[in-house]
Amino acid sequence: MSESLPVAGREQVRRAAVRLVRQDLRGFLTTLVLNALAAAAALVSPWLLGRIVDHVRAGQPVDALAACIVAAALARLLLSRWAELAGTRFSERVQERVRGQFLDRVLALPYATVEHVRTGDLAARGTTDVALVGRTLRDAAPAVLVSSLQALFLVAAVFLVNPLLGACGLAGMAGMVLASRWYLRRARSAYLEEGAARSALAEQLAANAAGARTIEALGLQERRAGIAADAVEHSRRTQHRTLFLRNVLFPAVDVSQVLPVVLVLLLGGLLLPGGQVSLGAVVSCALYLLQLSQPLETILIWIEQLQSSGAAFARVEGVAVRSPATVGARRPENDRIVVRDAHYAYDGDDVVAGVDLTVRPGEHLAIVGPSGAGKTTLGKLLAGIDRPRLGTVTVGSVPVADLPPDVLREQVVLVTQEQHLFLGSIRDNLLLADPSADDARLDKALAAVGADWVESLDAQAGPLEGARLQQLALARVVLADPHTVILDEATALLDPRTARRAEQALAAVLEGRTVIAIAHRLHTARDADRVAVMDAGRLVEVGTHDELVAAGGVYERLWASWEGGQSQSRRLKTK
Numbered sequence: 203m204s205e206s207l208p209v210a211g212r213e214q215v216r217r218a219a220v221r222l223v224r225q226d227l228r229g230f231l232t233t234l235v236l237n238a239l240a241a242a243a244a245l246v247s248p249w250l251l252g253r254i255v256d257h258v259r260a261g262q263p264v265d266a267l268a269a270c271i272v273a274a275a276l277a278r279l280l281l282s283r284w285a286e287l288a289g290t291r292f293s294e295r296v297q298e299r300v301r302g303q304f305l306d307r308v309l310a311l312p313y314a315t316v317e318h319v320r321t322g323d324l325a326a327r328g329t330t331d332v333a334l335v336g337r338t339l340r341d342a343a344p345a346v347l348v349s350s351l352q353a354l355f356l357v358a359a360v361f362l363v364n365p366l367l368g369a370c371g372l373a374g375m376a377g378m379v380l381a382s383r384w385y386l387r388r389a390r391s392a393y394l395e396e397g398a399a400r401s402a403l404a405e406q407l408a409a410n411a412a413g414a415r416t417i418e419a420l421g422l423q424e425r426r427a428g429i430a431a432d433a434v435e436h437s438r439r440t441q442h443r444t445l446f447l448r449n450v451l452f453p454a455v456d457v458s459q460v461l462p463v464v465l466v467l468l469l470g471g472l473l474l475p476g477g478q479v480s481l482g483a484v485v486s487c488a489l490y491l492l493q494l495s496q497p498l499e500t501i502l503i504w505i506e507q508l509q510s511s512g513a514a515f516a517r518v519e520g521v522a523v524r525s526p527a528t529v530g531a532r533r534p535e536n537d538r539i540v541v542r543d544a545h546y547a548y549d550g551d552d553v554v555a556g557v558d559l560t561v562r563p564g565e566h567l568a569i570v571g572p573s574g575a576g577k578t579t580l581g582k583l584l585a586g587i588d589r590p591r592l593g594t595v596t597v598g599s600v601p602v603a604d605l606p607p608d609v610l611r612e613q614v615v616l617v618t619q620e621q622h623l624f625l626g627s628i629r630d631n632l633l634l635a636d637p638s639a640d641d642a643r644l645d646k647a648l649a650a651v652g653a654d655w656v657e658s659l660d661a662q663a664g665p666l667e668g669a670r671l672q673q674l675a676l677a678r679v680v681l682a683d684p685h686t687v688i689l690d691e692a693t694a695l696l697d698p699r700t701a702r703r704a705e706q707a708l709a710a711v712l713e714g715r716t717v718i719a720i721a722h723r724l725h726t727a728r729d730a731d732r733v734a735v736m737d738a739g740r741l742v743e744v745g746t747h748d749e750l751v752a753a754g755g756v757y758e759r760l761w762a763s764w765e766g767g768q769s770q771s772r773r774l775k776t777k
């Protein structure tokens with residue numbers, strides 16, 4: 203049941219971009235003002251050149267004007283370097299925030315969401331997309347900002363020198379505007395499709411690599427290779443589409459770039475004899491329009507990256523749609539866990555079907571049933587790792603699967619025999635459960651689970667044998683301090699001596715909490731306050747051990763066969 207994360211809409215992307223600028227408004231304004239000054243300085247030289255032409259024609263000296271040109275060129279150089287530096291610094295700060303924000307949001311995604319999104323999708327967003335947005339912010343955004351300001355100032359300058367020539371030059375740019383509009387209208391969806399196809403391809407490759415053994419064992423090589431080839435082909439087609447868009451845009455722009463200059467020279471040539479324009483004005487305008495081609499070219503070079511990174515930013519921002527860090531998930535009102543008509547299916551039929559159950563705060567509840575009855579699956583629904591297909595599983599009236607990890611671990615923690623150690627010190631491994639805990643709390647948690655073998659919190663958490671691993675996992679539970687602990691085969695595979703030690707640690711951890719034990723050995727059920735019996739995905743009986751034995755139903759039969767097995771093994775041992 204894998205799904206894709208959403209993609210942010212235009213409005214959401216716009217708001218996110220504005221938010222990013224607002225967070226560093228000073229940096230943005232500094233960059234803008236410096237660029238405006240550099241662009242203004244660039245206007246001085248062509249205007250002065252025009253004046254020089256007129257002065258030469260009139261036989262006047264031009265030394266002062268020439269000196270001004272040198273001064274303006276110097277000022278322009280200094281201002282544009284300064285603006286570039288400010289722009290790069292601003293972009294790098296924004297880039298850092300985008301990366302940090304993405305990481306925070308992904309870490310805050312509910313487990314149930316992470317479990318079900320396609321791994322390739324999340325990986326592609328976290329790597330290719332974030333990197334593309336970063337590159338754009340570093341290179342494209344400053345370049346486009348500078349060039350836009352330059353272009354704006356140049357057009358304004360042409361109009362100031364001579365409105366008629368300005369209008370003529372602007373009309374010459376119509377071709378470029380049309381070509382850009384044609385491109386922009388198609389580019390967003392084309393780049394989004396290209397990004398999605400890239401994700402799908404990464405997903406297929408990751409799945410093939412992860413399941414290589416299974417594929418080989420089941421002889422599925424050809425089928426999987428076929429599916430991967432389809433994904434490659436789809437990705438190729440989407441890339442061809444974006445390539446086609448670029449192939450139309452760039453030549454069209456190249457041709458339309460020279461058109462304004464040609465038109466201004468033609469009109470200037472017509473008007474000059476009648477004296478409607480001076481030669482200096484024509485020269486200035488032509489120079490301005492020639493200069494215009496450079497910022498326009500820069501904009502067009504980067505516009506492609508802006509488009510594709512706009513799509514990438516929409517995919518990066520899409521994570522926020524699901525992230526409680528931005529959505530603002532409700533906090534549970536109390537500790538009561540309620541299951542209402544919960545259904546869950548992996549691929550085919552429901553393996554949990556219409557379960558209703560209220561777990562009373564503070565009780566010890568055992569879930570029992572034959573193998574394959576759906577006990578572990580119900581445990582995962584109760585722990586918020588999976589989301590029911592139908593119905594609800596709530597804690598304090600909030601769906602457990604919607605809770606971000608930091609809130610969830612204060613509510614419900616699932617302890618299984620599959621515990622992970624992460625590369626780092628013992629302290630790093632413990633802080634996962636409560637990043638704010640000081641060393642005294644960490645030591646107390648280790649003492650509570652009897653982990654007296656830990657000599658230093660700074661020691662690297664190397665490979666550990668079962669019981670020690672389990673103790674670290676339980677110390678994490680102590681630190682997270684949830685009101686409810688779900689145990690699924692937490693000690694089942696440990697050898698008896700180790701299991702006893704682990705169970706002692708467990709007893710210390712469970713004190714004062716609600717406990718839901720998925721009971722594979724029925725003596726756990728006998729000691730529980732209540733027993734819930736599952737059979738073929740349904741909850742068939744709920745009651746105390748004595749009540750259920752007296753009722754003579756499924757539980758009574760399970761108990762009888764368990765007791766029979768136990769006394770038989772006792773007899774065998776005494777023989």
Ligand SMILES: Nc1ncnc2c1ncn2[C@@H]1O[C@H](COP(=O)(O)OP(=O)(O)OP(=O)(O)O)[C@@H](O)[C@H]1O
Pocket residue numbers: 548549553571572573574575576577578579580
């Ligand atoms: N990841 C999975 N993909 C597909 N089917 C699954 C998956 N996990 C469990 N199942 C199926 O769902 C059904 C319920 O499994 P579940 O593990 O919840 O039962 P259980 O009562 O805990 O069994 P056991 O006591 O043997 O662990 C079984 O038919 C099982 O084969």
